[in-house]
Amino acid sequence: SPFTACSDRGTGTENNPMETAAILDAARVGFASLDVSPSLQENALNHLQNWLDEPRFVAYRAQILSMVERACWAELLDGFYRTLPFGTGGRRGRVGIGPNSFNPWTLSTSIQGHAKWLMHTRGESGLAVVIGYDVRQFLDTKGTLEPGLTTPLHGITSRNFAEIAAEIYAAQEITVYLPPEGSVLSTPELSFAVRALEADGGLVISASHNPPDDNGSKFYHHHGGQLVPPFDEEMGAWVQKTERIERMSLDRALANGLVREIPASVHSEYIQANLAVRRKVHNRPFSIVFSPLHGTGDTTVAEALHAAGFDCTIEPTQAKHDGGFPSVPYRIPNPEQPSTLNAAIATANEIGASLVMACDPDADRLGVGVLHQGEWVPLTGNDIAALVSIAALDQHHHPEPLVFKTEVTSSLVSRIAETRGAQIVDDLLVGFKYIGEALYLIERKGRFRSIEASLDQFAVGVEESHGVLVHTQLRDKDAAGGALLLAELASRE
Secondary structure (H helix, E strand, O other): OOOOOOOOOOOOOOOOHHHHHHHHHHHHHHHOOOOOOOOHHHHHHHHHHHHHHHHHHHHHHHHHHHHOOOOOHHHHHHHHOOOHHHHHHHHEEEEEOOHHHOOOHHHHHHHHHHHHHHHHHHHOOOOEEEEEEEOOOOOOOOOOOOOOOOOOOOOOOOHHHHHHHHHHHHHHOOEEEOOOOOOOHHHHHHHHHHHHHOOEEEEEEOOOOOOOOEEEEEOOOOOOOOOOOOOOHHHHHHOOOOOOOOOOOOHHHHHHOOOOOOHHHHHHHHHHHHOOOOOOOOEEEEEOEEEEEOOHHHHHHHHHHHHHOOEEEEHHHHHHOOOOOOHHHHHHOOOOHHHHHHHHHHHHHHHHHOOEEEEEOOOOOOEEEEEEEEEEEEHHHHHHHHHHHHHHHOOOOOOOOOEEOOOOOOOOOHHHHHHHOOOEEEEOOOOOOOHHHHHHHHHHHHHEEEEEEEEHHHHEEEEOOEEEOOOOOOOOOOOHHHHHHHHHHOOOO
């Protein structure tokens, strides 16, 4: 090989122009062997040259060289043919090398752009951001990288990404609230914390229910909801023009008070906000098995169920925080898939439980299985939406309750709302962020579209992809509130 004599093979600390030319020549031939358009090949070569030439990417050089030597052309082209798109309020993708992967560089440009956008829209002083994150850790389960060559990616966790983000915000003199080291913060609790701390924005580091080697960033407005058009497009434009990243070391940021721990009281308030949706005492003894699928749900769903007095067993094989999701079928922790309930059902059979639940690693989606005539039946997202709507409306205190659903969610929710005298907005675009935005408009203007309303009229918001919200103290889907109402519904005689 023309590359093996490279003196920096083990460290990737120097740029050798002749070696770079040889790498690019080999890549050009390798890319040409793939069934992709010449324009994509050229894009990949241009980005690859950039990563080989620029000092800020030097830590990846040895690993790129290894991928060339091992003829990993498909992986290299996929990592370099474009820049990872900024969409649905952030970036999400497989952790890896290149601008089309999720890595410290693609995160950093997003954070720098978000910081500048916040300063442009919210003012340049006194800004604050809350950061949450899940349990993910990059383990390279597909074996793309050579184990013996270290990069900034090996073993990188969601907490590590969160700290990188904190350093960038701090460099712009934006105060950052982080969970205590060694802990996690779910997506719904992040939404709650943004509001509780009166922050100007929020960030979650998570890839939700994606495979273990994925990660991502999702941004939140000051009202606790995700960015919707045109705000996400405006912020995306700031991200696109980001060329220079400014960072302050975490130690210095802590010393200057620019990075602070989220107060413990916020978590207590979040649990209490969910408990407040319960208005009827359960009167039928029964048991629940809940699985967090190795994620953050033990701090939300399980804690809320226990606090409400339900007999809830956490599935022991999936209780430990583990970003590899080792005991989840196919390592895909998606509660929309019935197979994710298998372990909880096995435990339920052992202890005589009649209800099982699970949620994804960031604890916003809820999966449910019920024991019916001796057989376990997994509920669909539409089933959950309908049942949570029934539970929420049956105990709602306002004479004119308000229900939101997305346009693809079952029309059964509309009929349930109508038979209970509720107003229903049933044509929201797909994505829970539009439910959050509707609540914000009511909070701000006292109306949504032609409906005059107040927040105390809100009963429930649902979407078919296993997302529910049952109170107004946050602006995203939350498995905890839905789990409480379903448990209460199951407890009725």
